[in-house]
Amino acid sequence: MTKKTRKKSSKKTKKNSSISKVKLINIFLLVFLFAFIASALSYFIMKNEKENTNKTIIEKKEVKKFQEKKLDEFFKLEEDPKDAxxxxxxxxxxxxxxxxxxxIKQEIQKKKEELEKKKIEKTPLEKKEAPSKTTNDISLFLKKSLYKYxxxxxxxxxxxxxxxxxxxxxxxxxxxxxxxxxxxxxxxxxxxxxxxxxxxxxxxxxxxxxxxxxxxxxxxxxxxxxxxxxxxxxxxxxxxxxxxxxxxxxxxxxxxxxxxxxxxxxxxxxxxxxxxxxxxxxxxxxxxxxxxxxxxxxxxxxxxxxxxxxxxxxxxxxxxxxxxxxxxxxxxxxxxxxxxxxxxxxxxxxxxxxxxxxxxxxxxxxxxx
Known part of the structure; x- marks a missing residue:
């Protein structure tokens, strides 16, 4: 191999080596770019999911709060009885x-005596037109008053x-x-x-x-x-x-x-x-x-x-x-x-x-x- 041929071969090798390095750098950059994009997407997805989760939790809390409020309204559960x-x-x-x-017995006896007195005081004509009921006038009321357990x-x-x-x-x-x-x-x-x-x-x-x-x-x-x-x-x-x-x-x-x-x-x-x-x-x-x-x-x-x-x-x-x-x-x-x-x-x-x-x-x- 001549000196000239060796020189050409050396240049070719250097050139190929340079191309390989560029390719490696490009690949590395590409991988890095993909990794960066994936990381960014992952971050935004996770952030979005977190936000959605938080939003869902807040919404659930709000719904529960609303339901409880409505239930309280339904059952009239005011805190202050003056506003009830x-x-x-x-x-x-x-x-x-x-x-x-x-x-109570003394009150009843007094009432009976009053009714009896009114009965006696009435004229025969009055009695005929409006007969006195005496005790029957308060019979149902007396039932409660006289009830004894x-x-x-x-x-x-x-x-x-x-x-x-x-x-x-x-x-x-x-x-x-x-x-x-x-x-x-x-x-x-x-x-x-x-x-x-x-x-x-x-x-x-x-x-x-x-x-x-x-x-x-x-x-x-x-x-x-x-x-x-x-x-x-x-x-x-x-x-x-x-x-x-x-x-x-x-x-x-x-x-x-x-x-x-x-x-x-x-x-x-x-x-x-x-x-x-x-x-x-x-x-x-x-x-x-x-x-x-x-x-x-x-x-x-x-x-x-x-x-x-x-x-x-x-x-x-x-x-x-x-x-x-x-x-x-x-x-x-x-x-x-x-x-x-x-x-x-x-x-x-x-x-x-x-x-x-x-x-x-x-x-x-x-x-x-």
Whole structure:
């Protein structure tokens, strides 16, 4: 091989070597570029997934929060009872227990003597035109007053849930697993089916809206007012009879103003008697004249003993239920009122063991009726 040929071969080798290095660099750069792109894509994908995951978590939390809020709204779970759907008065915090038996007996005896005196004072003509009924004038009222628990039969407890207006509430109450009295609000645009869903129940009541104090800002439509005429009140009672043909018992929704007004309550009891209704006093005011009207119209006097859920706390509600049970064991029966709050329903469902030896009943099964 000549010197010239060797020189050419050396240049060719160097050239090939240079090309190989360029190729390697290009390949390396290409690999690096792919790696960089892959890393960048991976980063953005992971970031996007993380963001989506976080977004999903936030959305789930928001959905849950929304659902809980809606559920709370559905069950009327306001934190402040003063803003609650039901009127809140100081009387809600008080347990109502009738006077001692001996004191009631003295009142009854006095009433009998008054009636006898009126009978004697009447002329023969007056007696012929309007014969005195004496004791029968207050017979149903007397039944409650004279009832004395024998201590042998099972004590009875009437648990009422007011403000019922939907199928969902009805189902939740039925799932409690024992007799609970449902008091349904009359139909309005807000709850148009409240009367329909009550009809297939073995027993139901009407939760009758009546005038509350001016502090209460959420009155139901067609709430009875003390300014209403007898004709207006009678028409409202007539409507209730049409909507709830099988109901007999009605209790007041709110009504701290209405139930202490003698003239208004007289009109109401007159209409209730005409359409075969019996009034249960929710006793939202200590000044309620329901007892007086029950006596006047020869109707049974029924009044609640405790409100269970002034506070929507498990321990509080259960303690109020225990109070009602204690009253029932002492005098043979008790009436406790609550509302369709999820917490109230939960407590009632989980408190069956407290009712051992106690019989939950509908209000028409009270022992003195």
């Amino acid at each position: 759907f039901e009127e809140y008065t100081q009387e809600f915090n008080k347990d109502h227990i009738d006077k001692p038996f001996e004191e 024998d201590g042998k039969s099972k004590p009875k407890i009437v648990i009422m849930i007011d403000d019922v207006s939907s199928s969902r509430q009805k189902k939740a109450i039925l799932d409690i697993g024992y007799k609970v009295n449902m008091a349904f609000l009359p139909p309005t645009k807000g709850h148009p089916n409240s009367a329909k869903i009550a009809q297939d129940l073995p027993f139901h009541m009407i939760h009758f809206p009546m005038q509350a104090s001016s502090k209460f800002k959420g009155p139901e439509k067609n709430t009875l007012k003390i300014t209403h005429t007898y004709e207006q009140i009678e028409q409202r009672v007539k409507d209730l009879r049409k909507w709830y043909p099988n109901a007999v018992f009605t209790n007041n929704h709110t009504g701290s103003v209405f139930t202490q007004n003698e003239e208004a309550m007289d009109k109401l009891f007159r209409a209730l008697k005409k359409y075969n209704f019996i009034f249960v006093d929710s006793r939202t005011t200590a000044k309620s004249v329901a007892k007086k009207m029950a006596e006047k119209y020869n109707m049974p006097y029924i009044v609640r003993n405790t409100f269970m859920d002034n506070k929507k706390e498990y321990a509080y509600i259960q303690n109020q239920l225990k109070k009602a049970i204690k009253i029932a064991k002492k005098r043979g029966y008790a009436i406790a009122i609550g509302h369709p709050h999820s917490m109230t329903i939960k407590v009632l469902k989980e408190s069956k063991h407290l009712l051992k030896g106690i019989e939950p009943i509908f209000v028409n099964e009270l022992p003195y009726l």
